[in-house]
Amino acid sequence: MTVHSIKNFDELATTPNRKMALEIIETGLEAINTEKVIEDSISLVGSALFIKGKSFNLTKFKKIKVVGFGKSSPDAALALEKILGKRISGGAVIGLQKVPTEYIESFIGTHPRPSETNIEAGKKIYEIINESNEDDLIIVLVSGGGSALLCYPESEYTEGARLYDEFLECGKTTIEMNIVRNHLSLLKGGGLAKLAYPATVIGLVFSDVPGDHFEYVASGSTYKDKTTIGDAKQIIKNNNLGKFDLIETPKEDKYFENVCNFILVSNKTAVKAMEKKAEEFGLEANIISTELYDETNRALDKIFAAKKDNFVILAAGEPRIVVKKGGGKGGRNLHMGLEVLKNKMIEANSDSVFISFASDGMDNSDAAGAIVDKKTIEKVEKLNLNISDYLQRFDSYNFFQKSGDIIMTGATGANVSDLMILLSKK
Numbered sequence: 528m529t530v531h532s533i534k535n536f537d538e539l540a541t542t543p544n545r546k547m548a549l550e551i552i553e554t555g556l557e558a559i560n561t562e563k564v565i566e567d568s569i570s571l572v573g574s575a576l577f578i579k580g581k582s583f584n585l586t587k588f589k590k591i592k593v594v595g596f597g598k599s600s601p602d603a604a605l606a607l608e609k610i611l612g613k614r615i616s617g618g619a620v621i622g623l624q625k626v627p628t629e630y631i632e633s634f635i636g637t638h639p640r641p642s643e644t645n646i647e648a649g650k651k652i653y654e655i656i657n658e659s660n661e662d663d664l665i666i667v668l669v670s671g672g673g674s675a676l677l678c679y680p681e682s683e684y685t686e687g688a689r690l691y692d693e694f695l696e697c698g699k700t701t702i703e704m705n706i707v708r709n710h711l712s713l714l715k716g717g718g719l720a721k722l723a724y725p726a727t728v729i730g731l732v733f734s735d736v737p738g739d740h741f742e743y744v745a746s747g748s749t750y751k752d753k754t755t756i757g758d759a760k761q762i763i764k765n766n767n768l769g770k771f772d773l774i775e776t777p778k779e780d781k782y783f784e785n786v787c788n789f790i791l792v793s794n795k796t797a798v799k800a801m802e803k804k805a806e807e808f809g810l811e812a813n814i815i816s817t818e819l820y821d822e823t824n825r826a827l828d829k830i831f832a833a834k835k836d837n838f839v840i841l842a843a844g845e846p847r848i849v850v851k852k853g854g855g856k857g858g859r860n861l862h863m864g865l866e867v868l869k870n871k872m873i874e875a876n877s878d879s880v881f882i883s884f885a886s887d888g889m890d891n892s893d894a895a896g897a898i899v900d901k902k903t904i905e906k907v908e909k910l911n912l913n914i915s916d917y918l919q920r921f922d923s924y925n926f927f928q929k930s931g932d933i934i935m936t937g938a939t940g941a942n943v944s945d946l947m948i949l950l951s952k953k
């Protein structure tokens with residue numbers, strides 16, 4: 528019996544094309560499974576720790592500490608303990624779920640809006656790193672969601688929450704928001720590397736940032752920040768965000784001399800696996816972009832402009848959405864599904880299937896996304912659902928819940944941005 532990562536796979540896979548599209552998605556999710564990524568990237572041979580082919584002699588270090596923040600960090604910590612075991616002298620990670628780690632303390636925080644509950648973990652991570660010296664090895668598990676989950680000092684969570692609310696209304700990119708976040712924190716924007724100096728730091732990065740902008744993942748705690756207070760002030764001014772207490776990020780090269788960052792996974796990992804699966808089905812595949820930052824309508828135009836029969840169009844990124852009215856439920860992936868219906872991008876007699884889904888399994892709700900095709904159109908007409916009304920209220924979750932097209936995976940423990948597929952097969 529096949530075990531599906533999509534919990535309601537059988538209920539959704541009611542046509543051959545739907546089934547193929549859902550299987551392609553599952554292949555992408557399997558490729559970014561956090562435990563698998565750790566196992567494939569890291570090994571221990573005697574006292575030599577190998578990470579993507581580079582070795583570290585563990586006999587050089589008196590203590591090995593592990594800290595982490597982001598949606599993948601708890602699962603990564605658990606997988607790392609299986610490799611290093613009692614060699615780990617201590618640590619702390621914060622994510623959206625608690626894991627049964629033995630040597631690393633596990634915290635549950637809030638996301639996407641930071642809160643006071645994140646401060647306890649942030650303080651613990653700060654203390655662990657601050658107590659380190661040149662004989663220590665600090666392994667840092669960095670993943671998407673870490674910008675909200677990692678907060679220190681205490682003032683950061685209140686300013687971070689206000690920043691998130693302001694950015695939601697102006698619809699700017701995560702990178703712009705993270706530039707400002709870097710200048711609110713003692714740990715972001717290379718602050719962690721400075722605090723750890725002169726210890727050796729290994730950054731294990733699970734990227735959720737579209738494109739190769741790895742220094743922005745979880746606000747770049749182990750990277751030298753190229754931005755300044757002036758850049759942050761300009762973003763604040765351009766978007767009328769109000770007043771924030773900003774600090775400069777470390778610029779001295781010496782703080783990064785002992786830092787080695789490894790990119791373990793990104794959205795390219797997922798779409799490449801999805802491309803291969805589509806080809807196994809005898810379909811040609813076209814990856815049009817892995818860094819879609821456009822507004823949702825523009826992103827959809829790019830995807831559907833590439834549509835061809837017997838083709839699978841793949842894309843990844845974080846399309847922008849400007850939330851002008853509160854009260855609804857659902858994120859940008861579900862919203863894009865509604866826009867496909869509103870703009871009649873799939874016709875009632877079409878064999879095309881469109882899916883946009885959050886790789887972390889939570890599209891600002893407990894749903895990962897929605898599947899849209901001619902069967903969706905039939906159900907919407909039968910139920911007499913007003914698409915425009917749900918769009919205006921930003922209530923895509925309840926719309927697709929009524930049509931029965933919501934995709935449920937639960938929290939995947941991975942996060943590499945949003946993934947999109949348009950499958951067209953006669």
